[in-house]
Amino acid sequence: MGLEVNALNFAYTDKQVLDNISFEVKPGELLGLLGPNGVGKTTLLKCINKIHVPQAGEIIVEGQRIDHLSEKSLAHHLSYVPQSTHSNFPVTVIDMVMIGRLPFMNFKVARKDKQVVFALLDEMGLVEMAFNPINRLSGGERQRVFIARAIAQEPKVILLDEPTSNLDMKHQLEILKLLKRTIVEKNIAAVMTVHDLNLAGLFCDKVLMLKDQKVHAYGPSCEVLTEENIEIVYGVKTEVHERQGKHHVLLTNQ
Amino acid sequence: MSEERLQVAYKHRSFKNIIFIGACLALLIVLTVLAIAVGSADITIKQVWQSVYHFLAGIKPEPSDQRIEKIILLLRMPRVILGILAGIGLSVSGTVMQSITRNPLVSPFTIGLSSAAAFGACLAIVAGIGIKPHTPFGIVLNAFIMSLVCALIVYAVSTKIGMSPEALILTGVALSYFFGALTATLQFIADENQLSAAIQWTFGSLNGATWFQVILLVVIIGLGIPLLMKYAWVLNAMSSSGDEFIKGIGINPAKMRGILGLVVVVMTASIISFTGVIGFVGLVSPHIARMIVGTEHRVLIPVSGLLGGILLLVSDTIGRTILSPVTIPVGIIISYIGVPLFINLILVRRKEYF
Amino acid sequence: MKKILRIALLVAMVTVMALLAVACAPKAETANAEVVAEEPVAEEVATQEELERAEAPETIVLTDNVGREVELPFPVETAVVALRYNNELIRACGAIDHVIAADMNTAQDRAYWKNFDPDNVIGKGQKELNYEKIIELNPQVLILPANGTYEEAEDKLSAFGIKVFVISGYDTNDFENQINNIGAMFDKKDQASKFMKYHDDTLAYITKQLEGVEKKTVYWESTKDYKTSFPGNYYYNMILASGGKNIFYDAPQGQSDSTITPEEVVLRNPDFIFKHITPNDALKGTGVYVAPSIEQRNQTVETVKNRPGWDEITAVQNDDVYLMSQFGHGGASKMIGAVYMAKWMYPEELKDLDPDAIFKEWLEDYQGFEFIDGHFYPLTK
Numbered sequence: 001m002g003l004e005v006n007a008l009n010f011a012y013t014d015k016q017v018l019d020n021i022s023f024e025v026k027p028g029e030l031l032g033l034l035g036p037n038g039v040g041k042t043t044l045l046k047c048i049n050k051i052h053v054p055q056a057g058e059i060i061v062e063g064q065r066i067d068h069l070s071e072k073s074l075a076h077h078l079s080y081v082p083q084s085t086h087s088n089f090p091v092t093v094i095d096m097v098m099i100g101r102l103p104f105m106n107f108k109v110a111r112k113d114k115q116v117v118f119a120l121l122d123e124m125g126l127v128e129m130a131f132n133p134i135n136r137l138s139g140g141e142r143q144r145v146f147i148a149r150a151i152a153q154e155p156k157v158i159l160l161d162e163p164t165s166n167l168d169m170k171h172q173l174e175i176l177k178l179l180k181r182t183i184v185e186k187n188i189a190a191v192m193t194v195h196d197l198n199l200a201g202l203f204c205d206k207v208l209m210l211k212d213q214k215v216h217a218y219g220p221s222c223e224v225l226t227e228e229n230i231e232i233v234y235g236v237k238t239e240v241h242e243r244q245g246k247h248h249v250l251l252t253n254q
Numbered sequence: 255m256s257e258e259r260l261q262v263a264y265k266h267r268s269f270k271n272i273i274f275i276g277a278c279l280a281l282l283i284v285l286t287v288l289a290i291a292v293g294s295a296d297i298t299i300k301q302v303w304q305s306v307y308h309f310l311a312g313i314k315p316e317p318s319d320q321r322i323e324k325i326i327l328l329l330r331m332p333r334v335i336l337g338i339l340a341g342i343g344l345s346v347s348g349t350v351m352q353s354i355t356r357n358p359l360v361s362p363f364t365i366g367l368s369s370a371a372a373f374g375a376c377l378a379i380v381a382g383i384g385i386k387p388h389t390p391f392g393i394v395l396n397a398f399i400m401s402l403v404c405a406l407i408v409y410a411v412s413t414k415i416g417m418s419p420e421a422l423i424l425t426g427v428a429l430s431y432f433f434g435a436l437t438a439t440l441q442f443i444a445d446e447n448q449l450s451a452a453i454q455w456t457f458g459s460l461n462g463a464t465w466f467q468v469i470l471l472v473v474i475i476g477l478g479i480p481l482l483m484k485y486a487w488v489l490n491a492m493s494s495s496g497d498e499f500i501k502g503i504g505i506n507p508a509k510m511r512g513i514l515g516l517v518v519v520v521m522t523a524s525i526i527s528f529t530g531v532i533g534f535v536g537l538v539s540p541h542i543a544r545m546i547v548g549t550e551h552r553v554l555i556p557v558s559g560l561l562g563g564i565l566l567l568v569s570d571t572i573g574r575t576i577l578s579p580v581t582i583p584v585g586i587i588i589s590y591i592g593v594p595l596f597i598n599l600i601l602v603r604r605k606e607y608f
Numbered sequence: 609m610k611k612i613l614r615i616a617l618l619v620a621m622v623t624v625m626a627l628l629a630v631a632c633a634p635k636a637e638t639a640n641a642e643v644v645a646e647e648p649v650a651e652e653v654a655t656q657e658e659l660e661r662a663e664a665p666e667t668i669v670l671t672d673n674v675g676r677e678v679e680l681p682f683p684v685e686t687a688v689v690a691l692r693y694n695n696e697l698i699r700a701c702g703a704i705d706h707v708i709a710a711d712m713n714t715a716q717d718r719a720y721w722k723n724f725d726p727d728n729v730i731g732k733g734q735k736e737l738n739y740e741k742i743i744e745l746n747p748q749v750l751i752l753p754a755n756g757t758y759e760e761a762e763d764k765l766s767a768f769g770i771k772v773f774v775i776s777g778y779d780t781n782d783f784e785n786q787i788n789n790i791g792a793m794f795d796k797k798d799q800a801s802k803f804m805k806y807h808d809d810t811l812a813y814i815t816k817q818l819e820g821v822e823k824k825t826v827y828w829e830s831t832k833d834y835k836t837s838f839p840g841n842y843y844y845n846m847i848l849a850s851g852g853k854n855i856f857y858d859a860p861q862g863q864s865d866s867t868i869t870p871e872e873v874v875l876r877n878p879d880f881i882f883k884h885i886t887p888n889d890a891l892k893g894t895g896v897y898v899a900p901s902i903e904q905r906n907q908t909v910e911t912v913k914n915r916p917g918w919d920e921i922t923a924v925q926n927d928d929v930y931l932m933s934q935f936g937h938g939g940a941s942k943m944i945g946a947v948y949m950a951k952w953m954y955p956e957e958l959k960d961l962d963p964d965a966i967f968k969e970w971l972e973d974y975q976g977f978e979f980i981d982g983h984f985y986p987l988t989k
Contacts, residue, residue, distance in 0.1 A: 049498075075504035080499060082496055085496065089544065118261060127260060329870055
């Protein structure tokens with residue numbers, strides 16, 4: 001099951017953004033979407049999320065084509081973690097995570113909803129600050145809240161838009177470890193856009209590199225993260241070393 | 255272990271909130287009875303009960319009591335209740351407006367309703383244009399219709415540009431200025447006497463309260479608020495997250511803004527068509543409520559409504575007693591009371607809020 | 609590139625100079641040029657003094673409504689006047705021919721102020737004057753009320769030799785001084801005296817007849833609902849002059865906003881209710897000289913009577929709710945309003961008082977108009 005994307009085409013009125021994109025993410029796998037800014041990574045996520053409607057191709061979530069699903073039904077299978085932002089109102093952590101249960105709730109918060117949310121808060125280490133407004137949390141803590149919210153939806157596929165971009169090193173590692181552990185435990189297929197190639201190398205099972213609207217390279221990260229691919233896609237010379245089965249990317253003088 | 259702690263804390267919070275709602279309700283009822291008794295005539299609370307009882311039981315009062323009972327039943331009660339309804343309606347509208355635009359500076363008038371209503375009233379008073387323009391009923395109707403016209407324009411324009419929070423706010427502000435200019439033009443060519451009538455309308459007053467207005471507002475608000483409460487979780491989502499996340503949860507933010515906005519428009523337009531423009535309460539009650547009970551709309555909506563009702567009731571009561579027989583417009587008193595209250599709360603809770 | 613810039617600059621300069629030239633060109637004479645009265649030539653041999661006097665134009669110093677001592681040319685031949693009441697008073701003193709232009713608030717009443725051209729006004733009203741227009745008209749004096757921008761006007765017009773004199777037609781307290789001023793400055797002392805006598809005698813008659821009579825209580829309301837008058841207010845004084853007692857006699861003095869609650873009126877239970885009314889069509893240029901329609905009058909009376917709880921009020925029970933038009937009440941410095949109210953309240957004591965006749969006299973003799981019905985309603989029973 002998981003996520004399957006076949007021959008996806010997407011264009012804004014006159015500009016082609018995505019051409020013949022195909023890939024697949026199995027439950028428990030983390031796929032990293034790579035490519036320079038503006039290449040269409042976020043657009044691709046938005047196509048999967050039904051925010052954009054692709055001109056061609058099919059997107060299959062848990063065995064169902066998403067164009068056959070309503071937004072509401074899709075919300076039961078797929079959740080989305082946007083880039084972390086400040087809130088204009090003092091929403092507490094627990095209220096924020098509870099919003100993830102919206103596809104299941106009408107008015108009352110059922111026992112099941114509470115069970116799911118409380119358990120998640122515990123797993124994500126958010127219990128101490130559960131009743132604090134999220135603006136008071138650190139960037140890393142806030143990111144955990146948004147991930148918890150997405151998981152509260154009990155999805156089978158989760159999309160994350162640059163979940164680590166605003167975090168310091170320590171929190172970047174923390175978040176991705178947590179994410180990885182969670183998706184494996186709960187059998188969730190995850191796709192995330194990421195800039196840091198090292199993080200991609202360390203945590204992503206698969207990697208997809210976009211260039212010029214097309215898939216330039218796709219496959220297990222230990223195969224795809226090569227100096228040639230990086231130079232072609234990013235226009236940057238690097239040295240790639242393998243350590244303990246993972247690829248590490250070193251920047252060099254150009 | 256910690257899950258149990260959360261369970262307890264969550265329950266505790268719900269409990270606290272319900273108690274607070276109950277307390278507000280009780281306070282409101284007490285203040286209502288007091289407000290009915292307070293005024294130029296020396297009326298005791300006993301007399302208030304008596305009047306109500308006589309009315310309900312169909313008993314004719316003693317001739318010496320007749321005037322007082324008439325004052326209580328026909329003048330005080332509708333005025334007090336209208337004030338409460340206006341406070342509730344405007345505060346709930348303000349809460350919803352702030353939530354669907356994710357903007358704490360927004361009020362029910364941000365999309366231009368107050369300027370449009372003032373223009374509608376002015377058009378009737380000064381130019382005699384509209385339906386039955388020279389009757390009190392006509393002025394109300396024209397104000398209401400013009401508010402709807404304004405809302406329609408805002409919706410039409412915003413929908414074309416995506417019905418985002420910014421679209422609503424910017425279009426609303428622009429229309430606000432536009433209707434303001436139209437009104438100013440009318441006032442410029444008006445006869446001086448009509449001019450003062452037109453200007454006075456904008457200040458907001460409960461002087462003309464009637465039972466008909468009360469009943470109408472009870473119906474509108476009585477239908478509107480439960481409808482808004484039904485969408486409490488949608489409001490929770492819309493106020494805390496961006497449109498993209500919201501779509502991912504299965505909500506259509508544009509459609510929701512349309513529906514919820516419409517309820518706000520109808521409630522607000524009805525209220526201000528009767529009372530004139532009473533500002534500030536729709537902006538500040540939601541904030542005061544949020545500082546006390548948080549952002550969860552199932553609690554926030556009732557609390558901000560109750561706080562708004564109390565605020566308006568107290569303001570009007572002060573306004574009509576402090577310098578008796580002069581009445582100070584309710585909008586002025588609200589600012590004098592509301593602003594210090596608001597600033598005090600900000601200073602006390604600043605860390606949590608900002 | 610540089611060449612193009614230079615040419616552009618040249619063109620810009622020429623354009624600017626052309627515009628300046630047009631703007632500064634002397635305007636064609638449009639205002640009526642009034643012939644300045646010549647000094648009467650002395651028949652005897654002129655003394656040195658008389659010669660001097662004959663050469664220097666005569667002036668007169670008067671104290672205006674706000675206490676300013678202003679030196680005016682004597683007599684004033686050309687004036688521009690803001691405020692309807694002012695124009696009325698000047699016309700009552702027979703000097704209206706000297707007013708060459710008025711404000712829009714006056715001129716918009718095409719029937720009552722036929723002599724003024726709405727295209728030739730000095731501004732909307734006393735607070736928004738068009739100084740350029742006034743300068744263009746070149747009167748000797750600008751007359752405007754105290755709530756107008758007279759200091760600003762003084763500032764702008766003194767350089768052009770135009771005097772600013774404050775007359776506030778609505779200020780009934782200063783009636784005598786103002787009528788004297790009008791009579792003096794326009795050299796219409798006789799007519800002014802006649803007018804003053806007409807005003808003073810009528811009011812004196814009322815006061816005399818009502819000596820020792822118990823006062824009736826009055827609730828007075830302006831065209832705006834629930835806005836009444838408090839002590840110190842001109843409307844309050846009008847009620848005093850009519851022999852009535854305003855139920856809000858205990859309100860603070862000098863309060864500008866006098867909005868009350870409806871229950872106050874029920875509590876204070878007035879004998880009479882007098883409400884002001886203004887025709888709905890005032891905007892369309894018919895002006896307020898036209899009386900409000902019978903439908904509007906009836907509707908207004910009904911609305912007042914039907915206010916919740918007001919059926920408890922004596923005035924409502926006795927059908928003693930009367931209307932005065934904003935136009936009508938103000939005649940002869942609110943004397944007309946006082947007269948009607950007095951007659952409504954004290955028909956027995958004031959048998960010889962005929963308000964319609966007095967109003968007729970005001971309209972016909974002092975304003976040159978036909979009596980018009982409907983400004984006071986309902987008429988005395």
